[in-house]
């Protein structure tokens with residue numbers, strides 16, 4: 001049960017923002033909570049990442065006469081949803097590929113594809129400028145470990161009848177400007193975008209019956225005689241919200257609300273991005289614009305070249321018990337990113353990174369995502385295991401549909417591919433165990449990083 005009153009001890013941190021936009025663009029979008037009074041909402045969605053944005057939109061569409069509050073501790077685009085590498089992945093990914101079950105793989109694919117269709121509809125209808133680019137993606141392998149994982153990926157694609165193209169070293173180099181990769185698989189369904197621009201565009205075009213409170217952390221959550229009370233903080237003042245139902249779209253932070261306690265592993269991963277390459281650097285680079293490569297080995301490095309000539313590198317994981325890292329740790333991260341970058345692009349050694357940042361994801365030890373009514377009138381979807389742009393978007397929509405009493409084949413798919421994350425050992429054992437596991441994984445994947 002939700003504790004009668006739950007004070008939220010750890011709020012999303014004030015950490016270095018991502019390099020996707022100038023930080024000055026990351027101001028709050030929604031209403032400011034300046035008053036000390038109770039506001040009633042029929043529905044409250046906590047968390048305005050991809051999951052919460054989709055949930056609030058769908059609740060408002062299905063219940064046009066109801067009021068919906070959408071709350072985030074930070075300005076929209078600040079959290080993981082604005083810190084990712086910007087791949088909206090249609091296919092089963094990472095740990096999902098461990099499954100041999102074609103029905104499960106196909107269900108994941110249907111759900112992710114629907115998320116892309118939904119997002120594309122909003123982007124086109126409302127003119128969101130986020131560099132929406134349906135170019136697909138490369139799944140790249142450096143050495144034997146990577147090529148082994150690539151074979152597993154191909155098997156999964158064949159099992160679910162999805163198209164792919166095999167590229168050899170020279171063909172990959174022609175696209176990405178380096179012959180570092182032994183080969184890659186190109187699949188056509190993934191979309192690339194700028195995640196800050198997309199999340200903020202979605203937030204700005206929410207239906208009229210959604211009130212957005214971003215920059216307003218929920219500091220207390222309590223079950224009342226009828227419904228729930230939430231206390232929000234904003235610039236030293238408080239706002240009380242009273243609501244009948246809560247959709248908790250807080251991913252890694254969910255245990256702070258007393259839900260899925262000891263079942264989510266908060267893990268941080270990091271990215272660095274260069275400034276735009278000059279004309280002469282573009283010539284030295286020799287590849288194309290606008291592509292994305294994810295590592296065949298989940299422990300490897302993600303690479304992207306943006307439409308505006310910036311190269312992005314993502315790798316490394318750390319346990320993030322309090323959902324962030326000290327800024328000083330980012331220097332070590334940046335050096336490792338530099339090493340990965342220079343190995344791939346020795347001709348661009350002098351191009352500096354403009355930004356380095358981390359973002360927290362919720363993982364589960366048994367690699368499952370949670371979806372459903374976790375307590376009476378409290379709904380949750382979390383643990384998207386690091387691929388939450390598509391999975392979060394479709395989970396948010398379906399969470400709203402389930403909470404509104406709907407049923408559909410898509411909801412059946414979602415329930416079928418979700419489960420309960422397994423219990424974690426208590427801290428400090430969890431932190432020690434996860435760090436040891438991550439170190440081993442980094443060692444095993446060293447040639448792919």
Ligand SMILES: Cc1cc2nc3c(=O)[nH]c(=O)nc-3n(C[C@H](O)[C@H](O)[C@H](O)COP(=O)(O)OP(=O)(O)OC[C@H]3O[C@@H](n4cnc5c(N)ncnc54)[C@H](O)[C@@H]3O)c2cc1C
Pocket residue numbers: 008011012046047048049050051052071072073074078079080081082083084085086087088089216217218219249250251252253268269270271314358359360361382384385386387388389390391392
């Ligand atoms: C560097 C990096 C690269 C990644 N690359 C990709 C990628 O290319 N593709 C992909 O699919 N996934 C990627 N991911 C993972 C992806 O970003 C996440 O899976 C996704 O953001 C999850 O979305 P979400 O809405 O469920 O959760 P989140 O985006 O984490 O949103 C949860 C929100 O809850 C809010 N919140 C928490 N506590 C409170 C509180 N007390 N009060 C109010 N609000 C609160 C937070 O501020 C946050 O905005 C990447 C992640 C990182 C860090």
